[in-house]
Amino acid sequence: MQKPLLRIPYTGLFPSPTIIPRSASTSTGAIAALSKFLTAPSSPSLRGKHDSDDARSTVILSGAGISVASGLADYRGTNGTYRQNKTYRPIYYHEFLANHEARKRYWARSFLGWTTLHKAKPNSAHYAIRDLANLGIIKTIITQNVDSFHSMAHPNVTTVELHGYLRALTCVTCHNDLSRDQFQELLARLNPAWAVFLAEAVASGALDTENPDERSAKGMKTNPDGDVDLPGAPYSTFRYPSCPHCLANPPVKGGKQTIVEVDREGAWLPTSTAGILKPAVVMFGESIATTVKNAAEQAIDGSGKLLVLGTSLATYSAWRLAKRALDRDMPIGILNLGGVRGEETFFQNLPMDQEGECGVRIEMGTDKILPALVEQLKRTGLHHTQKMEIEHQRNLNSSVFKDMLS
Numbered sequence: 001m002q003k004p005l006l007r008i009p010y011t012g013l014f015p016s017p018t019i020i021p022r023s024a025s026t027s028t029g030a031i032a033a034l035s036k037f038l039t040a041p042s043s044p045s046l047r048g049k050h051d052s053d054d055a056r057s058t059v060i061l062s063g064a065g066i067s068v069a070s071g072l073a074d075y076r077g078t079n080g081t082y083r084q085n086k087t088y089r090p091i092y093y094h095e096f097l098a099n100h101e102a103r104k105r106y107w108a109r110s111f112l113g114w115t116t117l118h119k120a121k122p123n124s125a126h127y128a129i130r131d132l133a134n135l136g137i138i139k140t141i142i143t144q145n146v147d148s149f150h151s152m153a154h155p156n157v158t159t160v161e162l163h164g165y166l167r168a169l170t171c172v173t174c175h176n177d178l179s180r181d182q183f184q185e186l187l188a189r190l191n192p193a194w195a196v197f198l199a200e201a202v203a204s205g206a207l208d209t210e211n212p213d214e215r216s217a218k219g220m221k222t223n224p225d226g227d228v229d230l231p232g233a234p235y236s237t238f239r240y241p242s243c244p245h246c247l248a249n250p251p252v253k254g255g256k257q258t259i260v261e262v263d264r265e266g267a268w269l270p271t272s273t274a275g276i277l278k279p280a281v282v283m284f285g286e287s288i289a290t291t292v293k294n295a296a297e298q299a300i301d302g303s304g305k306l307l308v309l310g311t312s313l314a315t316y317s318a319w320r321l322a323k324r325a326l327d328r329d330m331p332i333g334i335l336n337l338g339g340v341r342g343e344e345t346f347f348q349n350l351p352m353d354q355e356g357e358c359g360v361r362i363e364m365g366t367d368k369i370l371p372a373l374v375e376q377l378k379r380t381g382l383h384h385t386q387k388m389e390i391e392h393q394r395n396l397n398s399s400v401f402k403d404m405l406s
Contacts, residue, residue: 014339063311
């Protein structure tokens, strides 16, 4: 296989974090610091136009670490793929588009991994975010994750899926979508021997563990985003379907009529010039859609604080959003196990006596801290005080507006 032109960013460990404030080194102290961070008045130095309620709200930026408690693998955690599987590299966008054999390999591994990903569910951290939104504290979530757990746990809260999602596929020619469940059924039909193997693997429990040693003993390597590597597997025999829309009505592209051909069972043939389906995720080397990029930036600009959850910010698409928040003088909080890219820059010049209201750095699991935080906020009634202040400011603004019209 040709050596990739792109480099996977930051596969090594980041330096251990400095806990801020020092009292946040215990669970009780961490919850207290986060409570103060989320309920503190808006920063007087916040840059950019904003409404009073927007300035008090918090935007969340989440990563793979928040889904580890759901049984999914991450990239850079203690048992992350880049630490456990040194030879792993994801498929690149240009490679997926150009190489029929690479697509066979990708879809074979995805076929094996989809069952585990599909049955996984949001964990307590996702539902705690829902509760924080219901309390009026969280306004928007930006997630790098493609597991759809945020939209499942809190469908009524605005979520920007920065890197897309695995629940659907999109055609690179006509851009129509196809559900992943339907696609899985088509893959099983086209690859009966693989389907039998998958059923046996599920029945034996081989796909029930995320422990890398146990998976290795069973001949499998598990990677994030539903990718299961079976060393020595005959990936070249795997088949995948074409886009049903392009097959039914081959589109005209660049002024030329495209060709979509399939074999007798419906598998895409390399003589085709269209109809390739890709997962609706942003692959390595692929650009984020402008609409998604703009939505993420607006989420940062429309909030008063940023809370980073379960991510090392290793990818530039995530790090630049944190940097954008920093440039706006937004208070930043980080809850992540392990170091974070450039995190020392986020906490410079904090007041010596601050207890979390100006910034917080905690190294604990999101599934443990966030639910306990919600319980404390409900118990102390801090959220009620915050809502009263917001409503009072709205009434003041309304009164001023009425006076201007009178």
